[in-house]
Amino acid sequence: MNRKKIFVSGCYDMLHSGHVAFFEEASQLGDLYVGIGSDKTIQELKARKTINPEQERLYMVKALRFVKDAWINSGSGILDFKEDMMRLKPDILFVNEDGHSPTKEALCKELGVEYYVSKRIPHGNLPTRSTTALRKECLIPYRIDLAGGWLDQPTVSKFCAGPVITICIEPDYDFNDRSGMSTSTRKKAIELWHTDIPEGDREHLAKVLFSYENFPGEDYISGSQDALGIVLPGLNYYWYEGGFWPEKIEKNLSSDLLSWIEEHLYLLPLQPRHSDLHVTEGADVTPEKVKKLSEAAQQLWASLLQKDLKATGKAMTTSFDAQVALYPNMLNDEIRKEIASLPETVVGYKLSGAGGGGYLVVLSDIPIEKALKIRIRR
Numbered sequence: 001m002n003r004k005k006i007f008v009s010g011c012y013d014m015l016h017s018g019h020v021a022f023f024e025e026a027s028q029l030g031d032l033y034v035g036i037g038s039d040k041t042i043q044e045l046k047a048r049k050t051i052n053p054e055q056e057r058l059y060m061v062k063a064l065r066f067v068k069d070a071w072i073n074s075g076s077g078i079l080d081f082k083e084d085m086m087r088l089k090p091d092i093l094f095v096n097e098d099g100h101s102p103t104k105e106a107l108c109k110e111l112g113v114e115y116y117v118s119k120r121i122p123h124g125n126l127p128t129r130s131t132t133a134l135r136k137e138c139l140i141p142y143r144i145d146l147a148g149g150w151l152d153q154p155t156v157s158k159f160c161a162g163p164v165i166t167i168c169i170e171p172d173y174d175f176n177d178r179s180g181m182s183t184s185t186r187k188k189a190i191e192l193w194h195t196d197i198p199e200g201d202r203e204h205l206a207k208v209l210f211s212y213e214n215f216p217g218e219d220y221i222s223g224s225q226d227a228l229g230i231v232l233p234g235l236n237y238y239w240y241e242g243g244f245w246p247e248k249i250e251k252n253l254s255s256d257l258l259s260w261i262e263e264h265l266y267l268l269p270l271q272p273r274h275s276d277l278h279v280t281e282g283a284d285v286t287p288e289k290v291k292k293l294s295e296a297a298q299q300l301w302a303s304l305l306q307k308d309l310k311a312t313g314k315a316m317t318t319s320f321d322a323q324v325a326l327y328p329n330m331l332n333d334e335i336r337k338e339i340a341s342l343p344e345t346v347v348g349y350k351l352s353g354a355g356g357g358g359y360l361v362v363l364s365d366i367p368i369e370k371a372l373k374i375r376i377r378r
Contacts, residue, residue: 004030007090007113009073009081010099011037013050015060018120025118026094027066033088034061034070035081044076045176045272078103078176078271085111092116098173100370101269102338117370139196140189141168141377142181143229144265144352144361146304147319148297150326151240151290152223158242159287162294165237165301166229167261168377178273180353185226188213197231203249206231210245233377234258237301252305258376260307266362266371270338273356279329293322313348313363320350330355343368 006029012019026032037045039054050057054072061070073080078101085093085107092114095104100117108115148164151157175181189197189209197205210227224245228238234253238246252258273279300315324331330351338360342349345366352359362368 004091005088006030006032006092006094007035007081007085007088008032008094009035009037009085011042011046011050012057012061013042013052015052015057020064020066021121022096022118023061023064023066025121027068029092029094029116031068032066033090034067035073035084036061036070037080038072038076041073041076041080045078046174079107082107085113094118096120097370098269098372101271102341103271105370140171140186140193141197141230141233142171142175142183142186143168143226144181144267144374145225145229146361147300147316147350148293149225149319149323149353150223151293151297152225152238152244152246154240154242154244156285156290156293156326157240159285159290160294161239161241161247162290163237163239163297163301164223164225164246165235165297165304166225167235167258167374168229168231168233170375170377172375173372176272176358178275178356179358180273180351180355181358182226182230182353185209185213185222186230189227189230202232203228207245235261235304235376253378255378257304257307258378261304262374262376264309264363264365265374266364266368267352267374268338268342268360268362268368268371270335270351270359271357273354273358277329277356279327279354279356282329283327285326289322289325293319293326296322309363309365310347313346316348316350316361316363323350323355327355332356335360 006026008026023032036057039050042050058070058072061067074083090113093108094116096118097120105115143166146165146167148162151162152164175183177183192209192212206228209231210224214221221244225238232251234251235258237250239248241247296315296319300312300319303311303315339349345364346362348363350361352361
C-alpha cells in the first residue's frame with residue numbers, strides 16, 4: 001500500500017527540537033517531504049539574513065530520519081513552494097499554527113490537497129522551542145493598533161483631535177515585514193537596545209526611539225504610535241491634536257482587562273503588504289471622515305474599559321471602516337474576501353497597521369480555528 005505524501009515548507013533556520021518535533025508529527029501521517037525557503041526568500045519576507053545559509057539548512061534537514069526528501073523551494077514569497085508542491089502532488093500540506101495562512105489554505109483547495117494545521121507541541125518533557133525565541137532580539141515587543149490609526153499623523157489629526165489605542169505584545173511569532181506590526185520601528189529598537197527595552201522612564205525611551213527612527217529632514221515621519229506601542233507595556237491610549245507626539249497618554253496595566261483582551265483577540269495571517277503598494281496614494285482626508293475615526297476610537301476605549309465585547313467589536317470595525325474611507329488603498333479584493341469569510345462569532349475586525357495585508361485583527365467570544373493568539377507585555 002502506498003504511503004501518503006506529506007509536505008511541509010519553512011525556513012528551518014537555527015534547527016532546534018521544535019522543528020524536529022514538527023517533522024516527527026508530520027511523518028506519522030506518511031512520507032515527509034520538506035521544502036526550504038531560499039536565502040533570497042527569507043531576506044524578502046523577514047528583511048534579514050538567515051543564520052545558516054540555505055545549503056547548510058538543507059543538509060541538516062535531509063539528515064533527519066523523519067524526512068524522506070528535502071529541497072530548496074524554487075519560488076519566492078509566502079508561496080515560494082507552490083511549483084514544487086505541484087510537482088510533488090502531496091496528499092497533505094502540513095503547517096503549524098503560526099505557519100497557517102488563508103493563502104496556503106486556498107492553494108490546497110485549488111489543488112485538491114488536504115490542509116492540516118498542527119499545534120506547536122514539544123516532544124516529551126522538552127521545552128517549547130521556536131526560532132524567534134532563540135534569537136537574541138526576540139525580547140523586543142511588537143505592537144497592535146486597535147483603533148484610531150492615522151491620527152498620529154498631523155495631516156490627519158489637524159482636522160479633528162482623537163486617540164490611537166495600542167497594545168504591546170510579546171514576540172511569540174516572527175512577524176513578516178510590511179505586516180502592520182511595527183516591524184520597522186522594532187528593528188530600530190533592536191539597533192538601539194539589542195535585546196529588550198531598558199529600564200527607565202518609558203515615555204522618554206519612546207521619544208528616544210521615535211527620534212532615532214525619524215532623522216531630521218526625512219520626507220516621511222513614522223507615526224509615534226509605533227514607538228509608543230512597542231515601548232509602553234499593556235494597553236495604551238494616545239491623544240493627538242495635530243502634532244507628531246500625543247498631548248495625553250493614558251496607560252492601563254489592569255491584569256484582569258489585559259487577560260480579557262488576550263482571551264478574545266485573534267490574528268489571522270494574510271499576505272504581507274506588497275512592497276510597491278503606497279497606502280497613502282488616493283487619500284481622501286476630510287474633517288468629517290477624521291471625526292468619525294476619532295469618535296470610533298473613543299468608543300472602543302470606553303467599551304474596552306467596560307469589557308463589553310460586542311460594543312468593542314463594533315467600535316473596532318467602525319474605526320477600521322473610517323480608516324479605509326480616508327485611505328482606500330488599505331483594502332483590496334483579496335482582503336475583502338477574507339473579511340467576508342470570517343466566522344459569525346467574530347464581533348469586530350480590522351487590518352493591522354496601515355493595511356494592504358499583514359494580519360486581520362479580530363475579536364470573538366469563541367476560539368477561532370487556525371488563528372494566532374497573543375500575549376500582552378505587562
